[in-house]
Amino acid sequence: DREKLPSRGQEIERWRLLEGSNLKINFDVAFNKQENTSCSRIVIRDSNGGVLGSKTVLNRNVPSAFAAKALACAQVVQMGLEIYLSTVEVEGDSLSVINMSQSNGVDKSEICESIKDI
Numbered sequence: 001d002r003e004k005l006p007s008r009g010q011e012i013e014r015w016r017l018l019e020g021s022n023l024k025i026n027f028d029v030a031f032n033k034q035e036n037t038s039c040s041r042i043v044i045r046d047s048n049g050g051v052l053g054s055k056t057v058l059n060r061n062v063p064s065a066f067a068a069k070a071l072a073c074a075q076v077v078q079m080g081l082e083i084y085l086s087t088v089e090v091e092g093d094s095l096s097v098i099n100m101s102q103s104n105g106v107d108k109s110e111i112c113e114s115i116k117d118i
Contacts, residue, residue, distance in 0.1 A: 024090075025079070026092070031068040040075050066096070
């Protein structure tokens with residue numbers, strides 16, 4: 001997925017943290033269909049927007065862009081657990097993945113394993 005830069009006259013949304021949170025983890029993913037690989041980009045920011053840490057992960061054998069987004073979200077959760085974060089806001093560009101991870105329903109999609117991990 002490629003992001004378009006805003007053209008002149010468009011307002012850029014400023015980074016903001018939800019009330020009650022101390023940290024925010026943003027993630028994005030790039031997917032290469034020909035090689036079935038993806039690259040997850042993860043950034044942890046404090047309440048002022050300062051970068052506390054970041055990570056890039058190359059993933060192989062990824063079947064689709066949708067699966068790549070789910071995998072990146074699972075990697076965010078894993079990273080948060082590894083550095084002992086108890087309360088954090090997670091933000092990504094796939095509403096479907098986020099909604100599925102918050103659902104209590106039975107998941108039989110191609111991303112069910114990543115959803116279980118999340």
